[in-house]
Amino acid sequence: MRDLIKIINKKRNSSDKYELASLFHNNTELNTVNIKEHAKQIEEYYNEGDYKPLNYPYSEKIDLPKLSSGYKNIQRVVTNRRTKRDFSSSKKLSLKKISNILKLSYGNRGVEEKTLSTVPSAGAIYPLHIYLISLNTELKDGIYHYYFENNFLDSISEKNLNEKELEELIITRGIKGKIPLYMVITADLRNLCSKYGDRGYRFALLEAGHLGQNILLTAESLNIGAVPFGGFYDKNLAKFLSLNYEYNKAMYIIGIG
Template sequence: MKWDFTFSAGDTTQRYRNYHRSSSHAPLMQMRKAPRREYEVRDLDSNGKRVKWHMDPGRFDQAGGKTFADVMKNRRTSWNFGERDVTEEELKELLLFSFGISEPLEKKRTYPSGGQFYSLEIYLLPTIRSVASGLLEEKVYKLNVNEGTLVEMEDLDLAKLPLLSASTDVGFFSLKEAQCVVVLVGNDRDLSVKYMDLSYRIMLLEAGHMAQNFLLTCTSLGLSSVPLGGFHEGEIKNMLQLTDDKMVLYTLLGG
Protein backbone atom coordinates (compact mmCIF):
# COMPACT_ATOMS: atom_id res chain seq x y z
CA MET A 1 0.00 0.00 0.00
CA LYS A 2 1.30 3.46 -0.92
CA TRP A 3 0.09 6.78 0.41
CA ASP A 4 -1.34 9.11 -2.21
CA PHE A 5 -0.73 12.78 -1.41
CA THR A 6 -1.65 14.07 -4.86
CA PHE A 7 -5.19 15.16 -4.04
CA SER A 8 -5.92 18.79 -3.28
CA ALA A 9 -7.04 19.78 0.20
CA GLY A 10 -9.07 22.51 -1.44
CA ASP A 11 -10.99 19.98 -3.50
CA THR A 12 -11.74 17.92 -0.39
CA THR A 13 -13.04 20.97 1.45
CA GLN A 14 -15.19 21.99 -1.50
CA ARG A 15 -16.73 18.53 -1.67
CA TYR A 16 -18.21 18.59 1.82
CA ARG A 17 -19.28 22.22 1.47
CA ASN A 18 -21.16 21.32 -1.69
CA TYR A 19 -22.85 18.48 0.14
CA HIS A 20 -23.84 20.80 2.99
CA ARG A 21 -25.53 23.19 0.58
CA SER A 22 -27.23 20.49 -1.47
CA SER A 23 -28.65 18.73 1.60
CA SER A 24 -30.07 21.82 3.28
CA HIS A 25 -33.76 21.77 4.13
CA ALA A 26 -36.31 24.03 2.44
CA PRO A 27 -40.13 24.29 2.49
CA LEU A 28 -40.50 22.73 -0.96
CA MET A 29 -38.45 19.70 0.08
CA GLN A 30 -40.73 18.79 2.97
CA MET A 31 -43.20 16.09 2.03
CA ARG A 32 -46.49 17.74 2.98
CA LYS A 33 -48.43 14.51 3.27
CA ALA A 34 -45.78 12.63 5.23
CA PRO A 35 -47.10 11.18 8.51
CA ARG A 36 -46.18 13.03 11.69
CA ARG A 37 -46.79 10.22 14.21
CA GLU A 38 -47.42 6.49 14.39
CA TYR A 39 -44.57 5.53 12.12
CA GLU A 40 -44.34 1.88 11.22
CA VAL A 41 -41.79 -0.05 13.27
CA ARG A 42 -40.41 -2.73 10.99
CA ASP A 43 -39.04 -6.04 12.19
CA LEU A 44 -35.37 -5.79 13.11
CA ASP A 45 -32.78 -8.19 11.77
CA SER A 46 -31.99 -9.09 15.38
CA ASN A 47 -35.37 -10.79 15.80
CA GLY A 48 -34.97 -14.53 16.19
CA LYS A 49 -31.37 -14.30 17.36
CA ARG A 50 -30.21 -15.69 20.72
CA VAL A 51 -30.97 -13.23 23.52
CA LYS A 52 -28.02 -12.47 25.78
CA TRP A 53 -29.79 -10.12 28.23
CA HIS A 54 -33.15 -8.52 28.87
CA MET A 55 -33.15 -4.89 29.97
CA ASP A 56 -35.22 -3.71 32.94
CA PRO A 57 -36.91 -0.32 32.32
CA GLY A 58 -37.53 -0.13 36.07
CA ARG A 59 -33.89 0.82 36.51
CA PHE A 60 -34.81 4.39 35.55
CA ASP A 61 -36.69 4.74 38.84
CA GLN A 62 -34.11 2.91 40.97
CA ALA A 63 -30.85 4.52 39.85
CA GLY A 64 -28.84 6.65 42.22
CA GLY A 65 -25.32 7.80 41.57
CA LYS A 66 -23.81 11.22 40.98
CA THR A 67 -25.76 14.45 40.68
CA PHE A 68 -26.31 16.02 37.29
CA ALA A 69 -23.82 18.78 38.11
CA ASP A 70 -21.18 16.20 39.11
CA VAL A 71 -21.63 14.32 35.85
CA MET A 72 -21.33 17.45 33.70
CA LYS A 73 -18.30 18.67 35.61
CA ASN A 74 -16.42 15.37 35.47
CA ARG A 75 -17.12 14.30 31.88
CA ARG A 76 -13.76 13.79 30.20
CA THR A 77 -12.39 11.75 27.33
CA SER A 78 -9.87 9.34 28.83
CA TRP A 79 -8.01 6.23 27.69
CA ASN A 80 -7.24 5.48 31.34
CA PHE A 81 -9.91 2.84 31.81
CA GLY A 82 -10.76 1.73 35.34
CA GLU A 83 -9.08 -1.12 37.19
CA ARG A 84 -12.41 -2.56 38.33
CA ASP A 85 -14.24 -4.90 35.97
CA VAL A 86 -17.64 -3.66 34.79
CA THR A 87 -20.50 -5.79 36.11
CA GLU A 88 -23.44 -7.11 34.12
CA GLU A 89 -25.83 -4.73 35.90
CA GLU A 90 -23.61 -1.74 35.16
CA LEU A 91 -23.40 -2.58 31.47
CA LYS A 92 -27.17 -3.04 31.32
CA GLU A 93 -27.62 0.40 32.92
CA LEU A 94 -25.12 1.92 30.50
CA LEU A 95 -27.07 0.61 27.51
CA LEU A 96 -30.50 1.38 28.95
CA PHE A 97 -29.75 4.94 30.05
CA SER A 98 -27.83 5.77 26.88
CA PHE A 99 -30.23 4.34 24.32
CA GLY A 100 -33.26 2.77 26.00
CA ILE A 101 -36.99 3.47 26.06
CA SER A 102 -37.82 5.90 28.86
CA GLU A 103 -41.51 6.37 27.95
CA PRO A 104 -43.01 2.91 27.27
CA LEU A 105 -46.45 4.14 26.20
CA GLU A 106 -45.18 6.11 23.20
CA LYS A 107 -41.89 4.21 22.83
CA LYS A 108 -39.86 7.37 23.38
CA ARG A 109 -36.16 6.94 24.03
CA THR A 110 -33.58 8.83 26.06
CA TYR A 111 -32.39 10.77 22.98
CA PRO A 112 -34.15 12.80 20.26
CA SER A 113 -34.63 11.44 16.76
CA GLY A 114 -35.82 13.19 13.61
CA GLY A 115 -39.46 12.26 13.07
CA GLN A 116 -39.10 9.68 15.88
CA PHE A 117 -37.75 7.21 13.32
CA TYR A 118 -34.81 6.11 15.52
CA SER A 119 -32.88 5.19 12.41
CA LEU A 120 -29.56 4.33 14.07
CA GLU A 121 -28.74 0.75 15.02
CA ILE A 122 -26.67 0.03 18.13
CA TYR A 123 -23.98 -2.66 18.12
CA LEU A 124 -21.90 -3.77 21.10
CA LEU A 125 -18.48 -5.41 20.78
CA PRO A 126 -16.61 -7.06 23.66
CA THR A 127 -12.91 -6.62 24.34
CA ILE A 128 -10.28 -9.08 25.50
CA ARG A 129 -10.82 -7.81 29.02
CA SER A 130 -14.62 -8.15 29.08
CA VAL A 131 -14.37 -11.65 27.62
CA ALA A 132 -11.75 -12.64 30.21
CA SER A 133 -13.94 -11.31 33.04
CA GLY A 134 -16.91 -13.34 31.78
CA LEU A 135 -19.00 -10.23 31.11
CA LEU A 136 -19.37 -10.89 27.38
CA GLU A 137 -18.54 -13.60 24.88
CA GLU A 138 -16.57 -13.33 21.66
CA LYS A 139 -19.65 -12.22 19.74
CA VAL A 140 -21.07 -9.23 17.89
CA TYR A 141 -24.06 -8.03 19.90
CA LYS A 142 -26.92 -5.78 18.85
CA LEU A 143 -29.31 -3.84 21.06
CA ASN A 144 -32.94 -4.40 20.08
CA VAL A 145 -34.31 -1.32 21.82
CA ASN A 146 -37.96 -2.00 21.02
CA GLU A 147 -37.79 -5.44 22.66
CA GLY A 148 -35.38 -4.37 25.41
CA THR A 149 -32.91 -7.14 24.58
CA LEU A 150 -29.25 -7.57 23.77
CA VAL A 151 -28.87 -10.28 21.15
CA GLU A 152 -26.00 -12.21 19.59
CA MET A 153 -25.58 -11.49 15.88
CA GLU A 154 -22.29 -12.98 14.68
CA ASP A 155 -19.04 -14.49 15.93
CA LEU A 156 -16.21 -11.99 16.44
CA ASP A 157 -12.47 -12.40 16.02
CA LEU A 158 -11.09 -10.32 18.89
CA ALA A 159 -7.67 -10.23 17.27
CA LYS A 160 -9.09 -7.88 14.63
CA LEU A 161 -10.56 -5.40 17.11
CA PRO A 162 -7.50 -3.09 17.23
CA LEU A 163 -7.93 -2.53 13.48
CA LEU A 164 -11.04 -0.39 14.04
CA SER A 165 -9.09 2.88 14.37
CA ALA A 166 -5.74 4.40 13.51
CA SER A 167 -5.45 5.21 17.21
CA THR A 168 -5.40 1.52 18.08
CA ASP A 169 -4.06 0.03 14.85
CA VAL A 170 -0.68 1.77 15.05
CA GLY A 171 -0.41 1.16 18.77
CA PHE A 172 -0.54 4.74 20.04
CA PHE A 173 -3.58 3.89 22.17
CA SER A 174 -4.69 0.44 23.25
CA LEU A 175 -8.02 -1.32 23.74
CA LYS A 176 -6.38 -3.61 26.29
CA GLU A 177 -8.12 -2.04 29.29
CA ALA A 178 -11.36 -0.95 27.58
CA GLN A 179 -14.38 -3.13 28.38
CA CYS A 180 -16.84 -2.44 25.58
CA VAL A 181 -17.09 -0.87 22.15
CA VAL A 182 -20.37 0.64 20.94
CA VAL A 183 -20.87 1.20 17.21
CA LEU A 184 -23.69 3.44 15.94
CA VAL A 185 -24.82 2.42 12.47
CA GLY A 186 -27.05 4.48 10.18
CA ASN A 187 -29.97 2.79 8.42
CA ASP A 188 -31.83 5.36 6.32
CA ARG A 189 -34.26 2.93 4.67
CA ASP A 190 -37.37 4.40 6.31
CA LEU A 191 -36.01 7.84 7.19
CA SER A 192 -35.19 8.80 3.59
CA VAL A 193 -38.79 8.25 2.46
CA LYS A 194 -39.75 11.38 4.37
CA TYR A 195 -36.57 13.45 4.66
CA MET A 196 -34.76 12.64 1.40
CA ASP A 197 -31.36 14.40 1.19
CA LEU A 198 -31.78 15.79 4.70
CA SER A 199 -31.64 12.23 6.07
CA TYR A 200 -27.86 12.11 6.39
CA ARG A 201 -27.76 15.30 8.45
CA ILE A 202 -30.50 13.94 10.70
CA MET A 203 -28.60 10.71 11.28
CA LEU A 204 -25.42 12.60 12.18
CA LEU A 205 -27.31 14.75 14.67
CA GLU A 206 -28.92 11.67 16.19
CA ALA A 207 -25.55 9.95 16.51
CA GLY A 208 -24.25 12.97 18.42
CA HIS A 209 -27.17 12.87 20.86
CA MET A 210 -26.68 9.15 21.43
CA ALA A 211 -22.93 9.48 21.90
CA GLN A 212 -23.33 12.23 24.48
CA ASN A 213 -25.77 10.07 26.41
CA PHE A 214 -23.20 7.28 26.42
CA LEU A 215 -20.36 9.54 27.57
CA LEU A 216 -22.40 11.10 30.37
CA THR A 217 -23.73 7.73 31.53
CA CYS A 218 -20.18 6.38 31.67
CA THR A 219 -19.22 9.33 33.85
CA SER A 220 -22.21 8.73 36.12
CA LEU A 221 -21.18 5.08 36.55
CA GLY A 222 -17.56 6.00 37.29
CA LEU A 223 -16.29 4.66 33.95
CA SER A 224 -13.92 6.19 31.41
CA SER A 225 -15.09 6.77 27.86
CA VAL A 226 -13.67 7.71 24.46
CA PRO A 227 -15.59 8.90 21.39
CA LEU A 228 -13.70 7.77 18.29
CA GLY A 229 -14.15 9.87 15.16
CA GLY A 230 -11.18 8.46 13.25
CA PHE A 231 -12.45 4.93 12.85
CA HIS A 232 -11.92 2.67 9.84
CA GLU A 233 -15.42 2.09 8.50
CA GLY A 234 -14.43 -0.75 6.18
CA GLU A 235 -12.83 -2.74 8.99
CA ILE A 236 -15.82 -2.22 11.29
CA LYS A 237 -18.32 -3.19 8.59
CA ASN A 238 -16.39 -6.41 8.08
CA MET A 239 -16.43 -7.16 11.82
CA LEU A 240 -20.16 -6.51 12.05
CA GLN A 241 -20.84 -8.15 8.66
CA LEU A 242 -22.88 -5.15 7.55
CA THR A 243 -24.41 -4.76 4.11
CA ASP A 244 -23.15 -1.97 1.84
CA ASP A 245 -26.16 0.26 2.50
CA LYS A 246 -25.42 0.51 6.24
CA MET A 247 -23.27 3.45 7.40
CA VAL A 248 -20.97 3.45 10.43
CA LEU A 249 -21.42 6.90 11.98
CA TYR A 250 -19.72 6.72 15.39
CA THR A 251 -17.62 4.41 17.55
CA LEU A 252 -17.51 4.71 21.35
CA LEU A 253 -15.31 3.06 23.98
CA GLY A 254 -16.20 2.49 27.62
CA GLY A 255 -14.74 0.85 30.67
Protein backbone atom coordinates in the same frame (compact mmCIF):
# COMPACT_ATOMS: atom_id res chain seq x y z
CA MET B 1 -17.77 16.39 -9.38
CA ARG B 2 -19.18 14.75 -12.48
CA ASP B 3 -20.70 12.05 -10.22
CA LEU B 4 -22.34 14.74 -8.12
CA ILE B 5 -23.88 16.53 -11.13
CA LYS B 6 -25.12 13.20 -12.44
CA ILE B 7 -26.75 12.43 -9.11
CA ILE B 8 -28.33 15.89 -8.75
CA ASN B 9 -29.73 15.73 -12.29
CA LYS B 10 -30.97 12.23 -11.80
CA LYS B 11 -32.54 12.90 -8.41
CA ARG B 12 -35.71 14.45 -9.78
CA ASN B 13 -36.83 11.06 -11.03
CA SER B 14 -34.86 8.87 -8.72
CA SER B 15 -36.40 6.61 -6.13
CA ASP B 16 -33.04 6.34 -4.39
CA LYS B 17 -33.45 8.65 -1.42
CA TYR B 18 -29.90 8.55 -0.06
CA GLU B 19 -27.67 8.65 -3.07
CA LEU B 20 -26.13 12.02 -2.19
CA ALA B 21 -25.79 10.94 1.44
CA SER B 22 -23.94 7.81 0.32
CA LEU B 23 -21.73 9.82 -2.01
CA PHE B 24 -20.68 12.04 0.90
CA HIS B 25 -20.30 9.17 3.35
CA ASN B 26 -18.32 6.97 0.99
CA ASN B 27 -16.05 9.83 -0.06
CA THR B 28 -15.14 10.65 3.54
CA GLU B 29 -14.46 7.07 4.61
CA LEU B 30 -11.10 6.07 6.02
CA ASN B 31 -9.24 3.02 4.79
CA THR B 32 -5.77 1.60 5.30
CA VAL B 33 -4.52 3.45 2.18
CA ASN B 34 -5.90 6.99 2.68
CA ILE B 35 -5.17 6.96 6.44
CA LYS B 36 -1.62 8.20 5.70
CA GLU B 37 -2.97 11.27 3.89
CA HIS B 38 -5.48 11.82 6.72
CA ALA B 39 -2.73 11.65 9.37
CA LYS B 40 -0.62 14.08 7.31
CA GLN B 41 -3.47 16.58 7.20
CA ILE B 42 -3.88 16.40 11.00
CA GLU B 43 -0.14 16.89 11.48
CA GLU B 44 -0.16 19.92 9.16
CA TYR B 45 -3.04 21.42 11.14
CA TYR B 46 -0.93 21.27 14.31
CA ASN B 47 2.25 22.48 12.60
CA GLU B 48 0.68 25.42 10.85
CA GLY B 49 -1.65 26.40 13.70
CA ASP B 50 -4.44 26.65 11.14
CA TYR B 51 -6.93 27.81 13.76
CA LYS B 52 -9.51 30.44 12.99
CA PRO B 53 -11.22 31.87 16.07
CA LEU B 54 -14.75 33.21 15.79
CA ASN B 55 -15.31 36.17 18.10
CA TYR B 56 -16.83 39.65 18.32
CA PRO B 57 -14.03 41.99 19.54
CA TYR B 58 -16.10 45.22 19.38
CA SER B 59 -19.34 43.99 20.95
CA GLU B 60 -20.65 44.88 24.43
CA LYS B 61 -19.92 42.05 26.91
CA ILE B 62 -22.75 40.98 29.21
CA ASP B 63 -21.61 39.07 32.30
CA LEU B 64 -23.84 36.11 33.08
CA PRO B 65 -25.02 35.32 36.63
CA LYS B 66 -23.42 32.46 38.58
CA LEU B 67 -24.95 28.98 38.24
CA SER B 68 -28.08 28.70 40.37
CA SER B 69 -27.99 26.33 43.31
CA GLY B 70 -29.85 23.04 42.99
CA TYR B 71 -28.03 21.78 39.88
CA LYS B 72 -25.29 19.82 41.66
CA ASN B 73 -26.06 16.45 40.01
CA ILE B 74 -26.12 17.64 36.42
CA GLN B 75 -23.16 19.92 37.13
CA ARG B 76 -21.10 17.02 38.51
CA VAL B 77 -21.85 14.87 35.46
CA VAL B 78 -21.23 17.45 32.73
CA THR B 79 -18.14 18.98 34.32
CA ASN B 80 -16.48 15.68 35.37
CA ARG B 81 -16.93 13.95 32.02
CA ARG B 82 -13.48 13.52 30.46
CA THR B 83 -12.23 11.30 27.69
CA LYS B 84 -10.54 8.32 29.32
CA ARG B 85 -7.49 6.90 27.51
CA ASP B 86 -5.93 4.63 30.12
CA PHE B 87 -7.63 1.23 30.29
CA SER B 88 -4.85 -0.60 32.10
CA SER B 89 -7.14 -2.46 34.53
CA SER B 90 -7.88 -6.03 33.47
CA LYS B 91 -11.24 -6.11 35.28
CA LYS B 92 -14.16 -7.42 33.23
CA LEU B 93 -16.96 -4.93 32.58
CA SER B 94 -20.13 -6.30 34.20
CA LEU B 95 -23.32 -6.98 32.26
CA LYS B 96 -25.18 -4.90 34.81
CA LYS B 97 -23.07 -1.83 33.94
CA ILE B 98 -23.45 -2.43 30.20
CA SER B 99 -27.18 -2.83 30.63
CA ASN B 100 -27.47 0.35 32.73
CA ILE B 101 -25.62 2.41 30.12
CA LEU B 102 -27.72 1.05 27.25
CA LYS B 103 -31.06 1.46 28.99
CA LEU B 104 -30.35 5.00 30.22
CA SER B 105 -28.65 6.30 27.10
CA TYR B 106 -30.90 4.83 24.40
CA GLY B 107 -33.62 2.66 25.99
CA ASN B 108 -37.34 2.97 25.60
CA ARG B 109 -38.49 5.59 28.10
CA GLY B 110 -41.51 3.42 28.80
CA VAL B 111 -43.67 6.27 30.04
CA GLU B 112 -45.78 6.65 26.91
CA GLU B 113 -47.73 4.02 25.03
CA LYS B 114 -45.63 4.29 21.91
CA THR B 115 -41.94 3.57 21.79
CA LEU B 116 -39.85 6.65 22.50
CA SER B 117 -36.16 6.51 23.30
CA THR B 118 -34.21 8.67 25.74
CA VAL B 119 -32.58 10.16 22.60
CA PRO B 120 -34.57 12.57 20.41
CA SER B 121 -35.10 11.40 16.84
CA ALA B 122 -36.42 13.28 13.80
CA GLY B 123 -39.97 12.03 13.20
CA ALA B 124 -39.37 9.38 15.93
CA ILE B 125 -37.89 7.17 13.23
CA TYR B 126 -34.96 5.97 15.38
CA PRO B 127 -32.53 5.14 12.60
CA LEU B 128 -29.68 4.50 15.04
CA HIS B 129 -28.45 1.10 16.14
CA ILE B 130 -25.90 0.16 18.77
CA TYR B 131 -23.60 -2.76 18.06
CA LEU B 132 -21.43 -4.00 20.92
CA ILE B 133 -17.98 -5.46 20.41
CA SER B 134 -17.24 -7.27 23.65
CA LEU B 135 -13.55 -7.89 24.35
CA ASN B 136 -13.40 -8.15 28.14
CA THR B 137 -16.87 -8.14 29.66
CA GLU B 138 -19.20 -10.63 31.34
CA LEU B 139 -20.63 -11.26 27.86
CA LYS B 140 -18.80 -13.77 25.69
CA ASP B 141 -16.33 -12.10 23.34
CA GLY B 142 -18.20 -11.21 20.19
CA ILE B 143 -20.73 -8.94 18.53
CA TYR B 144 -24.15 -7.97 19.88
CA HIS B 145 -26.95 -5.72 18.71
CA TYR B 146 -29.03 -3.71 21.20
CA TYR B 147 -32.77 -3.85 20.57
CA PHE B 148 -33.76 -0.64 22.32
CA GLU B 149 -37.56 -0.98 22.08
CA ASN B 150 -37.61 -4.04 24.36
CA ASN B 151 -34.19 -3.71 26.00
CA PHE B 152 -32.44 -6.91 24.95
CA LEU B 153 -29.31 -7.92 23.10
CA ASP B 154 -29.15 -10.00 19.94
CA SER B 155 -26.03 -12.14 20.05
CA ILE B 156 -24.82 -11.88 16.46
CA SER B 157 -21.58 -13.80 16.51
CA GLU B 158 -18.89 -15.00 18.88
CA LYS B 159 -15.48 -13.66 17.92
CA ASN B 160 -12.14 -13.19 19.60
CA LEU B 161 -10.35 -10.13 18.27
CA ASN B 162 -6.62 -9.89 18.68
CA GLU B 163 -4.75 -6.57 18.88
CA LYS B 164 -3.83 -6.58 15.19
CA GLU B 165 -7.39 -7.31 14.01
CA LEU B 166 -8.71 -4.51 16.21
CA GLU B 167 -6.19 -2.07 14.71
CA GLU B 168 -7.64 -2.81 11.29
CA LEU B 169 -11.08 -1.68 12.50
CA ILE B 170 -10.62 1.23 14.92
CA ILE B 171 -7.84 3.81 15.18
CA THR B 172 -6.91 3.43 18.83
CA ARG B 173 -3.67 5.41 18.77
CA GLY B 174 -2.99 7.03 22.16
CA ILE B 175 -5.00 4.45 24.12
CA LYS B 176 -3.21 2.57 26.93
CA GLY B 177 -4.38 -0.95 27.81
CA LYS B 178 -7.33 -2.85 26.42
CA ILE B 179 -10.78 -1.29 26.10
CA PRO B 180 -13.27 -3.92 27.36
CA LEU B 181 -16.22 -2.87 25.21
CA TYR B 182 -16.85 -0.82 22.07
CA MET B 183 -20.30 0.58 21.32
CA VAL B 184 -20.60 1.22 17.60
CA ILE B 185 -23.42 3.59 16.65
CA THR B 186 -24.73 2.99 13.14
CA ALA B 187 -27.49 4.70 11.15
CA ASP B 188 -29.91 2.83 8.92
CA LEU B 189 -30.61 5.41 6.20
CA ARG B 190 -33.57 3.63 4.60
CA ASN B 191 -36.60 4.92 6.55
CA LEU B 192 -34.89 8.17 7.50
CA CYS B 193 -34.06 9.16 3.92
CA SER B 194 -37.35 7.81 2.53
CA LYS B 195 -39.00 10.50 4.62
CA TYR B 196 -36.42 13.32 4.50
CA GLY B 197 -34.38 12.56 1.39
CA ASP B 198 -30.65 13.24 1.56
CA ARG B 199 -31.20 15.80 4.34
CA GLY B 200 -31.93 12.76 6.50
CA TYR B 201 -28.18 12.15 6.54
CA ARG B 202 -27.74 15.36 8.54
CA PHE B 203 -30.26 14.03 11.03
CA ALA B 204 -28.34 10.76 11.26
CA LEU B 205 -25.19 12.69 12.19
CA LEU B 206 -27.04 14.85 14.70
CA GLU B 207 -28.74 11.88 16.30
CA ALA B 208 -25.47 9.97 16.54
CA GLY B 209 -24.09 12.99 18.43
CA HIS B 210 -27.10 12.99 20.78
CA LEU B 211 -26.70 9.29 21.46
CA GLY B 212 -22.93 9.52 21.79
CA GLN B 213 -23.26 12.27 24.37
CA ASN B 214 -25.95 10.35 26.24
CA ILE B 215 -23.60 7.36 26.45
CA LEU B 216 -20.70 9.53 27.63
CA LEU B 217 -22.75 11.31 30.28
CA THR B 218 -24.44 8.13 31.46
CA ALA B 219 -21.05 6.43 31.77
CA GLU B 220 -19.76 9.41 33.75
CA SER B 221 -22.73 9.39 36.11
CA LEU B 222 -22.17 5.64 36.73
CA ASN B 223 -18.40 6.20 37.27
CA ILE B 224 -17.46 4.24 34.16
CA GLY B 225 -14.76 5.51 31.77
CA ALA B 226 -15.51 6.25 28.13
CA VAL B 227 -13.72 7.47 25.00
CA PRO B 228 -15.38 8.62 21.78
CA PHE B 229 -13.81 7.60 18.44
CA GLY B 230 -14.39 9.33 15.12
CA GLY B 231 -11.56 7.43 13.45
CA PHE B 232 -12.27 3.95 12.13
CA TYR B 233 -11.97 2.02 8.89
CA ASP B 234 -15.52 2.19 7.58
CA LYS B 235 -15.58 -0.78 5.23
CA ASN B 236 -13.52 -3.09 7.46
CA LEU B 237 -15.82 -2.31 10.37
CA ALA B 238 -18.97 -2.82 8.27
CA LYS B 239 -17.64 -6.20 7.14
CA PHE B 240 -16.70 -7.19 10.68
CA LEU B 241 -20.17 -6.29 11.99
CA SER B 242 -21.89 -7.79 8.89
CA LEU B 243 -23.59 -4.45 8.18
CA ASN B 244 -25.17 -3.81 4.81
CA TYR B 245 -22.82 -0.99 3.84
CA GLU B 246 -25.23 0.38 1.26
CA TYR B 247 -27.60 1.74 3.91
CA ASN B 248 -26.34 0.89 7.42
CA LYS B 249 -23.44 3.25 8.12
CA ALA B 250 -21.21 3.32 11.20
CA MET B 251 -21.18 6.91 12.49
CA TYR B 252 -19.49 6.95 15.87
CA ILE B 253 -17.83 4.61 18.36
CA ILE B 254 -17.60 4.86 22.13
CA GLY B 255 -15.09 2.72 24.02
CA ILE B 256 -16.27 1.83 27.52
CA GLY B 257 -14.57 0.46 30.60
